[in-house]
Amino acid sequence: MQLLQGALRTYAWGSRTAIAELCGRPVPSNHPEAELWLGAHPADPARLLIGDRSVSLLDAITADPAGQLGERARAGFGDRLPFLLKLLAAEEALSLQAHPSAEQAKEGFAREEAAGIPLDSPVRNYRDDSHKPELVVALTRFEVLAGFRDPHRTVELLRALDVPALDNYIGLLAGQADSSGLRALFTTWITLPPPALSALLPQILEGCVRYLSGPATERRYAREVQTVLGLGESYPGDAGVLASLLLNRVTLEPGEGLYLAAGNLHAYLHGLAVEVMANSDNVLRGGLTPKHVDVPELLRVLDFEPLTGPVRMPAALSGSPVLVYDTPAPEFSLSRIDLSDGGQSHPVSVDFELAGPRILLCTAGSVTLRSGDATLALERGDAAWIAAADPAVTAAARSATAQLFSAAVG
Template structure:
């Protein structure tokens, strides 16, 4: 049980307030701070503070002793790699629209790019590693996202509600085939549209969205999002693609799981995110970064319908967000003011504990004790004894626990 120091990632879409305030630093920060990483990602591993006060790279600790740090079952499956990465995500502006590959797609794509001699840090590299990248994002504040393809019939209603001369034929196209194949056809048509045609259609769509918002139409939230994206990316086909996706507003504690192929875009808010320890991203647009349309079309899943919202399955005092991802599992524990009940945190593999509210007292079975305050995280190696957590000072407290999925 050792304190974990996360790595701050200063992407342009981040907040200058959220992460600095969480970590007790002056606000606003000089530059946007988008993510706080807790894990052993090779690009920016967390540091573990030992009993002697010495800081060591978590990546180096895991590589030096995978069985002791990860446990035999986890090490057998993942080798010397911690399979998950835990994050605080602070989105002040929309991210890029993207999807992630399955394990098979990632392995094949990685091998192909290795054989072609594409450097792993090249801007046109799609598969820097051979692993899948499923994700789960759990809201800490009201969190806005686009995720998964909306039921095509609802999308036809949206397109009819903002219909323009240039948009009408696309509404007709989807209405004639309101299924995943119809979505694939329309999506492909839009993201491969020649720039002159796109430059003609997009202003029509944005003007129609303005009118729909002024009239407080049925699809006002969707149209506001299209206008926001169109303002920052006025010539990007991703703005049209956004018309096809579910528009979600998550409340604190609600989560969505993004398996392989799910096209998504985080818009605004603060969340805890857990994902497989991978960098494989296929971007659709709304970004200056590389977009590989043929590869994207190989990866995107055009299954459609409402995006399931997860609220955590109660397991004792813990709420567990169940998914089919073997790389990770996220759980949440909440204590109301005055509560003093201890919760046992035990796992056959490693754990990362993150306090997002209040203060916690941790006591291990060997008698070791530690405190965990808001914004702080703790590393528990597989070889560590079980830990009990309880709130301190009678104040409300929130704890997130990240483990590999294979540990449960």
């Protein structure tokens, strides 16, 4: 059981306040802080703090896979940590993106390796051979575009914009209001020649402005339309703005989760969240970014089935303050532990899942962890690595209330 120092990633869409404030550092930060990686991904592994030195978690696992990972994790995933835990802070929209299935990732990685495309090449799609299911849990209100909306509702939205230039596209989807119609319309929009896109987008944005100026009782899609206007301003001339019209617009309140399996087109828009995923960095982008967009490859991996009810509420373990976010992903599980002091410490077991390694992240208050004779204090923003060989771990609040997230093998 050791303190774990995350690897900070600075991207332009990140926040200068959210992660720094959570971790108790001065705000604003010098650069936009987008993600704090807590895991053993080769691109940026976290570090174990041992006395006055630090050791890469990746190196520690490589040196002692049996002790760090345990037999169950090794049997399923070999000598690598199968999950990556993150803090994610979006001040601006992330790129519109999807992730491949396990089969697609293996094939794509092998294909690009055979083609000799360097791993750090900006046109590389597959940086490893793993799929990337992911679960995000909001710490603040968290705004998301996630999965294709029911096509009947999308037809209703497009008609409400009252843009004549949309009529043919509306007819395309209305005539086949299913995944095939969504595929046809998305493919048409994402491959529009620049002159056609430049002519269509301003008309749609003008329709959005008119829509928001209408009677409040007729603005059922106000949130979706406001999002399109915001993206149109930030990414002028980007086909991803058109694609956003086809996606579910979701708001997660603190504690609510969103699970995204392979192929679901999505974009995180704004907010602070805990995210856990398979230990992969494979991203196929569809717009809202200056980075590489490989449209044919994106179309190969996208799932055009409408995504319904994407928000996930955690389920409480009986007689315990532990809340579990259920997903089908075998690489990870995520649980939240809401602790209270009540005038005295009440230890809670964090070994409620199957044996194996885990990462604990304190997101509110402060806690004391105990494993055998060893104790470890976590303040808000601190994380701990629990090796498979460590004795059973309990957590107790050191403040009136505290919150702890636990990521483990699924």
